[in-house]
Amino acid sequence: MAYLELNNIYKTYGKGTNATEVLSNINLHIEEGEFVAIVGFSGSGKTTLVNLINGLLKPTSGEVLFKGQPVIDTSHERGVIFQNYSLLPWLTVYQNISVAVKETFPKESKQFRDTRVKKYIEMVNLTPAIHKRPGELSGGMRQRVSIARALAMDPEMIIMDEPLGALDALTRGNLQDEILSIWDENKRTALLITNDVDEGIYMADRIIPLRPGPNATLGPEFKINIDRPRDKTLLNDDPEFKKTRNDIIEYLMEIGQERTTTSATEYILPELEPRHFD
Amino acid sequence: MSDRLITIVRFIGLGFLEPVIRLARGEEAKKNLTEILKKIVAPIASILIFLFIWQTGSTALYNKEAAHRIEKAFNEQGQEGADAMALCIESGNVSCRPNTLPSPTQVKASFLSLLKDHKIIKADKKAFKEKTAEINKKRAEAGETLIVYTGRPSFVDQITTSLKTVFAGFLLAIFIAVPIGIALGLSETLKSSLNWLIQIFKPVSPVVWLLLVFMIVKTLNKNSDTDSSFLISFISVGLCSMWATLVNTIMGVSTVDKDILNVAKVLKLGPLQKVFKVILPSSLPLIFTGLRITLSVAWMVLIAIELLAQSPGLGSFVWEEFQNGANDSNSKIIVAMFVIGIIGFLLDRIMLTIQNFVSFNKN
Numbered sequence: 001m002a003y004l005e006l007n008n009i010y011k012t013y014g015k016g017t018n019a020t021e022v023l024s025n026i027n028l029h030i031e032e033g034e035f036v037a038i039v040g041f042s043g044s045g046k047t048t049l050v051n052l053i054n055g056l057l058k059p060t061s062g063e064v065l066f067k068g069q070p071v072i073d074t075s076h077e078r079g080v081i082f083q084n085y086s087l088l089p090w091l092t093v094y095q096n097i098s099v100a101v102k103e104t105f106p107k108e109s110k111q112f113r114d115t116r117v118k119k120y121i122e123m124v125n126l127t128p129a130i131h132k133r134p135g136e137l138s139g140g141m142r143q144r145v146s147i148a149r150a151l152a153m154d155p156e157m158i159i160m161d162e163p164l165g166a167l168d169a170l171t172r173g174n175l176q177d178e179i180l181s182i183w184d185e186n187k188r189t190a191l192l193i194t195n196d197v198d199e200g201i202y203m204a205d206r207i208i209p210l211r212p213g214p215n216a217t218l219g220p221e222f223k224i225n226i227d228r229p230r231d232k233t234l235l236n237d238d239p240e241f242k243k244t245r246n247d248i249i250e251y252l253m254e255i256g257q258e259r260t261t262t263s264a265t266e267y268i269l270p271e272l273e274p275r276h277f278d
Numbered sequence: 279m280s281d282r283l284i285t286i287v288r289f290i291g292l293g294f295l296e297p298v299i300r301l302a303r304g305e306e307a308k309k310n311l312t313e314i315l316k317k318i319v320a321p322i323a324s325i326l327i328f329l330f331i332w333q334t335g336s337t338a339l340y341n342k343e344a345a346h347r348i349e350k351a352f353n354e355q356g357q358e359g360a361d362a363m364a365l366c367i368e369s370g371n372v373s374c375r376p377n378t379l380p381s382p383t384q385v386k387a388s389f390l391s392l393l394k395d396h397k398i399i400k401a402d403k404k405a406f407k408e409k410t411a412e413i414n415k416k417r418a419e420a421g422e423t424l425i426v427y428t429g430r431p432s433f434v435d436q437i438t439t440s441l442k443t444v445f446a447g448f449l450l451a452i453f454i455a456v457p458i459g460i461a462l463g464l465s466e467t468l469k470s471s472l473n474w475l476i477q478i479f480k481p482v483s484p485v486v487w488l489l490l491v492f493m494i495v496k497t498l499n500k501n502s503d504t505d506s507s508f509l510i511s512f513i514s515v516g517l518c519s520m521w522a523t524l525v526n527t528i529m530g531v532s533t534v535d536k537d538i539l540n541v542a543k544v545l546k547l548g549p550l551q552k553v554f555k556v557i558l559p560s561s562l563p564l565i566f567t568g569l570r571i572t573l574s575v576a577w578m579v580l581i582a583i584e585l586l587a588q589s590p591g592l593g594s595f596v597w598e599e600f601q602n603g604a605n606d607s608n609s610k611i612i613v614a615m616f617v618i619g620i621i622g623f624l625l626d627r628i629m630l631t632i633q634n635f636v637s638f639n640k641n
């Protein structure tokens with residue numbers, strides 16, 4: 001039995017004639033300590049998949065098992081970095097993270113919690129903005145607060161929904177390394193949703209594409225057989241890296257092509273002639 | 279330093295003072311002069327125009343009323359009577375003075391006389407207090423009731439009474455509407471089962487509320503000898519004005535952003551924490567919009583309710599002056615009108631300031 005199991009998951013939004021099946025027949029097994037990345041096109045159902053795993057949504061049919069138990073609610077064991085940051089706008093950076101730390105470590109001393117909050121703010125380089133409200137932060141800064149909040153809760157499994165999308169290359173690289181070191185040091189399990197294949201290869205053990213929706217299913221997995229710790233500067237010359245990267249991109253282009261050909265509806269144009277004025 | 283001043287001035291809604299401050303500091307003289315022209319000179323000009331129209335209008339009405347009186351005297355007593363009436367009007371005698379819309383000067387005179395009246399009554403009260411201090415002390419020791427001043431209240435006393443009533447009513451509205459609003463906003467079942475009640479009672483007129491409260495309070499208060507008119511008027515004010523807050527609270531609580539609710543779920547906040555840490559803060563701006571409407575409605579209906587309930591305050595002042603029919607009654611009513619308007623405006627400004635203070639998504 002795997003650490004996290006998704007068996008024959010179907011997810012439909014809406015009812016009756018408005019019903020659209022977003023996810024079809026999703027099967028995914030993640031072992032403890034694994035780092036799995038999922039890549040997919042916009043609107044294919046990645047966030048839906050994430051919400052099924054963290055317990056915010058229930059599948060229409062099929063089961064989600066976490067450590068053998070069905071997922072029926074959210075849990076502190078599964079931490080989430082939301083795609084749209086989801087910060088509380090009336091709280092400062094410090095307070096946003098402090099609320100989360102207080103909930104996960106209710107028995108610890110004030111001192112302990114304060115140090116923990118500050119440590120994670122420092123980790124995402126937001127100490128200068130510690131007393132600012134989300135409205136006063138840039139998109140990337142908000143994303144970093146959201147990352148700090150999730151990691152400060154020290155979850156067993158870290159679920160990340162495009163966590164680094166709004167960041168510049170340098171910050172992005174630093175945070176990739178931070179996430180990797182937290183995952184590695186504490187022997188955590190991680191699921192990363194990303195639209196950046198290079199990021200997936202650098203961070204994950206396996207990459208699984210999500211095919212375009214509706215009725216999106218998971219494609220064949222790609223194993224990343226590159227030893228850790230991986231070195232970003234050398235990665236580009238690694239033949240294994242090049243091969244995996246090419247395979248994945250080829251596959252994505254293929255299903256992207258399929259999507260455009262299958263969805264190409266024929267438009268019947270009315271027979272109109274431009275009028276001539278002379 | 280003066281940047282701070284500007285922020286404060288803007289915050290309390292006196293933004294029109296900003297160019298004056300900037301000009302005093304010697305910043306961009308030309309731009310600030312035009313700003314002053316726009317924000318200060320133009321409004322003053324419009325006030326002057328308003329006073330001018332008022333003055334001409336009241337003069338025209340006065341002349342019309344006078345002509346009417348002379349004509350009436352002519353019909354009843356012939357030329358002689360008409361001449362006597364014209365003379366009488368000319369002399370400004372109280373008995374034959376045309377009774378119509380007072381002019382700005384008359385209103386100003388009434389305002390000053392009301393202030394003078396207040397000073398006299400205040401001195402009177404003070405003297406009374408000093409005179410009875412000794413006796414009251416003895417009475418207090420003996421456990422008897424104290425002698426209190428029962429003289430006529432001054433105009434300023436009436437204003438204070440009205441403000442007290444409106445605040446009591448406003449507090450009542452908060453204590454009823456906010457908790458109920460939260461409960462209804464949280465529970466879809468409660469909301470749909472009580473919606474009919476809200477929809478039906480919301481449009482009921484203040485007068486009917488007053489009568490309803492009167493029926494109930496009169497019965498409940500039968501055995502006590504306290505004056506129930508204050509009770510009746512503030513409860514009616516509260517009941518009339520609470521609807522905006524109730525509806526806004528329900529709306530604010532039931533439409534909290536889904537992402538924010540997801541955060542509460544992922545952090546696994548308990549039900550109470552969820553309400554106090556997530557739902558209430560995020561609906562606070564809407565609740566305050568409701569409170570602001572409530573306060574202005576409360577002030578508006580207060581006058582009518584005091585007038586009908588015969589409870590002391592600006593409303594009964596207006597009503598008494600109207601029935602009194604003394605030669606300066608009309609101008610006193612106009613004074614009351616301006617006072618009511620200005621106080622209403624100030625109350626709204628105070629609420630706006632508080633609202634700005636609590637809303638987190640200002641930029």
Ligand SMILES: Nc1ncnc2c1ncn2[C@@H]1O[C@H](COP(=O)(O)OP(=O)(O)OP(=O)(O)O)[C@@H](O)[C@H]1O
Binds near residue numbers: 041043045
């Ligand atoms: N609450 C909802 N009700 C109805 N339809 C929804 C709802 N949430 C998402 N959908 C639909 O489900 C599909 C997948 O949405 P989802 O947010 O999971 O996509 P995504 O892969 O995360 O996209 P992106 O990369 O742009 O974030 C979309 O077509 C969307 O319109």
Ligand SMILES: [Mg+2]
Binds near residue numbers: 048083161
């Ligand atoms: Mg998404």
